[in-house]
Structure formats: structure tokens, C-alpha cells
Amino acid sequence: MYPTQRRPTYSQIPPEGDPRRTEGWALTESARRLAEAQRNPADNAAFLDAVRRNWRLWTIFQAGVMSPDSPMPNELKANVLSLSNFIDRHTVGVLADPSPGKLDILIRINREIAAGLLATPATAAVTATVSVPAKPAGGFSHSV
Amino acid sequence: MADITLTATSRSNLLSLNQTTDLANRTQTRLATGLKVSSAIDDAAAYFASKTLSDRANDFSARKDEINQGISTLKAAVNATESVDKLLKQIKGVAISAKTADDAGKADLGAQFADLLDQVNSLLGDASYQGTNLVNSTTQSLTVRFSEVTTAQLDVSSRDLRAGALFTAAANASDVGSDIAAALIGGSSFTAIATSALITTINDITSAVDSAVSTVRATASNLGSNITLLQTRADFTSNYVNSLTEGADKLRLADLNEEGANLVALQTRQQLALQALNFAGQSEQNVLSLFR
Numbered sequence: 001m002y003p004t005q006r007r008p009t010y011s012q013i014p015p016e017g018d019p020r021r022t023e024g025w026a027l028t029e030s031a032r033r034l035a036e037a038q039r040n041p042a043d044n045a046a047f048l049d050a051v052r053r054n055w056r057l058w059t060i061f062q063a064g065v066m067s068p069d070s071p072m073p074n075e076l077k078a079n080v081l082s083l084s085n086f087i088d089r090h091t092v093g094v095l096a097d098p099s100p101g102k103l104d105i106l107i108r109i110n111r112e113i114a115a116g117l118l119a120t121p122a123t124a125a126v127t128a129t130v131s132v133p134a135k136p137a138g139g140f141s142h143s144v
Numbered sequence: 145m146a147d148i149t150l151t152a153t154s155r156s157n158l159l160s161l162n163q164t165t166d167l168a169n170r171t172q173t174r175l176a177t178g179l180k181v182s183s184a185i186d187d188a189a190a191y192f193a194s195k196t197l198s199d200r201a202n203d204f205s206a207r208k209d210e211i212n213q214g215i216s217t218l219k220a221a222v223n224a225t226e227s228v229d230k231l232l233k234q235i236k237g238v239a240i241s242a243k244t245a246d247d248a249g250k251a252d253l254g255a256q257f258a259d260l261l262d263q264v265n266s267l268l269g270d271a272s273y274q275g276t277n278l279v280n281s282t283t284q285s286l287t288v289r290f291s292e293v294t295t296a297q298l299d300v301s302s303r304d305l306r307a308g309a310l311f312t313a314a315a316n317a318s319d320v321g322s323d324i325a326a327a328l329i330g331g332s333s334f335t336a337i338a339t340s341a342l343i344t345t346i347n348d349i350t351s352a353v354d355s356a357v358s359t360v361r362a363t364a365s366n367l368g369s370n371i372t373l374l375q376t377r378a379d380f381t382s383n384y385v386n387s388l389t390e391g392a393d394k395l396r397l398a399d400l401n402e403e404g405a406n407l408v409a410l411q412t413r414q415q416l417a418l419q420a421l422n423f424a425g426q427s428e429q430n431v432l433s434l435f436r
Contacts, residue, residue, distance in 0.1 A: 020421070061423035069425065080423065096374065117416055
């Protein structure tokens with residue numbers, strides 16, 4: 001269906017060594033799979049697979065954030081865990097009663113968090129305070 | 145749902161973030177939904193069984209997997225009951241047609257009757273999820289623990305909806321047609337029934353099928369309510385609160401609905417963009433292996 005020769009670089013598995021970029025990539029990749037599942041809800045196995053994989057990804061994050069040696073400030077931890085809790089409950093709901101519309105919020109959360117992770121802190125500070133989005137380049141570094 | 149408490153600063157930050165979000169969404173949509181990359185999705189079961197996760201992640205995963213397994217097992221059973229319901233309607237139709245059929249017709253209908261009963265049984269045999277089947281014997285059970293620290297758990301015992309059990313139970317309950325139903329299950333045919341007794345016998349059979357249908361529906365509704373119970377009892381919050389003493393108040397407040405989750409996601413994005421932190425410490429390998 002899609003020409004494989006046009007495979008974009010961002011979706012290839014990134015090299016190890018930059019956990020922040022890896023996590024941002026994983027969230028984006030998970031969102032991509034969820035969106036694909038959303039477009040093909042008839043493929044029930046792939047649909048549930050995408051949802052479970054996303055759940056597992058957030059479980060890894062959750063475990064990391066709750067680890068005693070996590071350097072995150074508490075406010076950020078609380079936010080991540082709140083999101084993780086929402087994803088837990090929402091995912092159980094999707095597994096019990098799958099419907100494509102329910103994936104919207106999961107996809108949106110992943111994209112937001114990925115955008116935060118893939119931003120480089122210096123440029124992101126500008127992006128977050130400037131109210132008019134002047135530069136499409138923003139804080140994204142997918143094309144590294 | 146509890147409201148989300150946001151400070152004035154958060155609100156204004158979110159407002160300005162909102163304006164960049166549209167742009168971000170456009171970009172991300174292209175990135176995230178653009179082109180299909182991996183042609184085949186890997187087998188989920190393989191990585192769920194993998195032992196590469198940290199102990200902590202394993203603890204969480206164990207409980208989530210149990211809930212996932214519980215829901216999937218119950219759903220497999222519910223789907224089977226729905227199909228059995230449809231087959232039973234056909235079975236009843238076949239029996240009614242036999243009232244007016246000639247001998248050749250009766251032989252043919254008898255064969256159909258037996259085939260449909262076979263289908264009921266094989267369909268029930270396929271209703272298992274990872275080895276647990278809640279509808280084709282009375283010997284299995286499903287246990288889902290909601291928490292490691294409490295004894296709260298959901299137990300569901302299996303029931304036998306196979307034709308033999310179903311009709312014996314139905315026939316005993318209504319005290320009709322047990323012998324005939326049993327004979328038909330055993331592969332006999334309508335031709336064996338004396339013409340004088342045909343109508344009464346078939347009426348007995350259809351009422352036995354009706355009882356079977358209500359048994360199946362009662363089972364379906366019971367299984368369905370267990371799924372609902374799993375959804376409402378699957379509360380993960382207590383885990384987080386216990387492990388995060390500071391900031392726990394905030395966590396309790398944020399029992400998020402979708403709107404709240406959106407806002408917290410935006411806020412978290414902003415926080416993350418300002419600090420070079422990541423979530424999973426040394427688990428980069430685990431994250432990567434999830435999508436290999």
C-alpha cells in the first residue's frame with residue numbers, strides 16, 4: 001500500500017545512547033501504531049496489540065519515574081504518574097470495549113509528551129513562551 | 145471526576161502552549177501517521193513474556209497483564225456465548241422444520257441438527273484465551289488480583305455450555321424431552337421418532353432449546369458484568385500514591401478525565417521541554433525492544 005522506498009528516517013529505530021530521544025521516538029512510534037490501528041479497526045489483533053504495547057511503554061516509564069533514583073522533580077513526577085494512571089484506566093476500558101474513537105486521547109498524550117522529550121531544552125524555552133508560532137522548526141529534532 | 149487544579153501561571157502557560165499546539169499537532173500528525181513503515185506487527189505475546197524488564201516494571205506489568213488476561217479471557221467467553229445463541233436459534237428452526245418434513249427430509253434435518261450441535265461444541269472449545277476456557281467445562285477458573293497487598297480479587301468459575309450439559313440441564317429443568325434430546329445429540333435422527341409422537345416430541349425439543357438459550361444468555365450477562373467489574377475495580381492509583389510521598393496530594397486530585405489528561409499532557413510537555421530529563425533511567429534497551 002505504501003511505497004517502502006519512501007520510508008522516512010524518523011521511524012527507524014534510533015541508535016542507543018540518547019534515552020531522551022529514544023523515549024520521544026518510542027512515544028511517537030506507539031502513537032503512529034495506534035493511529036494505524038484506529039484506521040483499521042477491523043484488524044482486532046493489531047488493534048489490541050497497539051494498545052497493549054502502548055500500555056507496556058507507559059509501564060516502563062511509570063516504573064522509571066517511581067524509581068528512588070529518578071532525578072525528576074516531584075511536580076513532574078506527579079504529572080507523569082497522573083497521566084500514567086489515566087492511561088492505565090483508559091487502556092483497561094479500551095481492552096474491555098474496543099472502539100477506534102477511544103484511541104484519540106492516547107495518541108494525543110503520546111504526541112504531546114514526545115514533543116516535550118524531542119525538544120532540546122534551549123529552543124523549547126523559546127517555543128513555550130512565544131505566543132505566535134513563528135518558526136515551524138519549533139523544538140522538534142526528528143530529523144537528526 | 146475530580147476537577148484539575150491549575151494555578152494562574154499554569155493556565156497562562158497552557159494558553160500560550162495551546163497556540164503552539166496546533167502547529168505541533170500538524171507536524172506530529174504527519175510524523176506519527178505518515179507512512180506505513182513496518183509491514184508486520186510483531187507478536188505481542190513474545191515481548192509480554194520477555195524477562196528483560198526491571199523488577200519494578202515487572203511488578204507493575206504482572207498486575208496489568210493479569211487484568212489484560214482477565215478481560216481477554218472473559219471476552220473470548222462472551223463472544224462464544226453470542227455465537228452459541230445464534231446456533232441455538234438455527235437448531236430450533238431445524239427442529240420445527242422436521243414437524244412437516246417427509247422421511248428423507250427428516251433424515252436430512254436430523255443430520256443438520258447433529259452438525260449444529262457439533263458446531264456448538266467446537267466453537268466452545270475454541271473460546272479459550274491463553275489456556276483458560278470459561279465455557280466448556282466446569283473445572284476451570286479465572287482469578288484476577290487487583291492488588292498485591294490486599295486480598296481483593298475477582299474469581300470466575302467456568303461453566304459447561306456444551307450441548308450435552310446444556311440440554312441435560314435444560315431437559316431436567318423443564319422435565320421434557322431429555323431422552324429425545326439426548327438421542328439426537330448422540331447422532332440419532334428425527335426419523336427414529338414415531339409419527340404419532342412427532343409433534344409433541346419436537347415441541348419438547350424446542351422448549352428444551354429455549355431453556356438452553358436462557359441458560360446461555362444468563363451466562364453471557366454474568367460474564368459481561370464481570371468485565372465491567374474488572375474495569376471499575378482496576379484502580380492503579382494507590383500504587384503511585386504510596387510510592388510518591390511528596391506530590392501525592394496533587395496526584396490524588398488529578399483523577400483525570402480526558403479533558404484533564406489533555407491539560408496535564410500539555411503541562412508535562414512544557415516541563416519536559418525545559419529540562420533535559422528522561423523517564424526510564426537505564427531502561428532505554430527495554431523501550432527500544434518494545435518496537436523492534
